[in-house]
Amino acid sequence: GAVVSQHPSRVICKSGTSVKIECRSLDFQATTMFWYRQFPKQSLMLMATSNEGSKATYEQGVEKDKFLINHASLTLSTLTVTSAHPEDSSFYICSARELAGVNTGELFFGEGSRLTVL
Amino acid sequence: GQSLEQPSEVTAVEGAIVQINCTYQTSGFYGLSWYQQHDGGAPTFLSYNALDGLEETGRFSSFLSRSDSYGYLLLQELQMKDSASYFCAVRAYTGGFKTIFGAGTRLFVKA
Numbered sequence: 585g586a587v588v589s590q591h592p593s594r595v596i597c598k599s600g601t602s603v604k605i606e607c608r609s610l611d612f613q614a615t616t617m618f619w620y621r622q623f624p625k626q627s628l629m630l631m632a633t634s635n636e637g638s639k640a641t642y643e644q645g646v647e648k649d650k651f652l653i654n655h656a657s658l659t660l661s662t663l664t665v666t667s668a669h670p671e672d673s674s675f676y677i678c679s680a681r682e683l684a685g686v687n688t689g690e691l692f693f694g695e696g697s698r699l700t701v702l
Numbered sequence: 703g704q705s706l707e708q709p710s711e712v713t714a715v716e717g718a719i720v721q722i723n724c725t726y727q728t729s730g731f732y733g734l735s736w737y738q739q740h741d742g743g744a745p746t747f748l749s750y751n752a753l754d755g756l757e758e759t760g761r762f763s764s765f766l767s768r769s770d771s772y773g774y775l776l777l778q779e780l781q782m783k784d785s786a787s788y789f790c791a792v793r794a795y796t797g798g799f800k801t802i803f804g805a806g807t808r809l810f811v812k813a
Contacts, residue, residue, distance in 0.1 A: 630802060691801055695743075
């Protein structure tokens, strides 16, 4: 199946700093990627849809100025958590759908990035 | 908006069969997916139903009834490695395609 790679897998930062997380589709082109956030033992909450070459679409309640998304190429989307605070500590996971998977509903997920803000 | 309901926990023994139900309310419904997630790992795709009926993939089967807004995941011949969280997820079109996940069902398989 298609491979999505996410980096870094773990990051610890100080409060007030910004953190960038990268999501790459390694063997396919992804015009659309999705960013999710997951708290321990909870569901995946869709934060935003990242669209190549255009602005991301954010879900209700997600601050677009806090969670900056850039999708500059067909294989790379980045999520930047700006001015991070302890409450932003979470597991961030990106996903993408291969073109062939449009009708199968299959999302391929990155390995996830665990952010800890001190 | 979208909402999904599934049981929070299910416990079963090795070799048994377990069914995890999912009901949903959504606009722009396209299909229902199931994902498995082990602790600390990323979700992996199990199945997708766009039409009514049963889809079988090895030990796992998934069912959808669009008229009832209901689906289930059936796991047969349970193995210890099946202990994980299972999420149902609706694929919906609301100005763009998106996939919204349920709260997840933690499955505990006992020897």
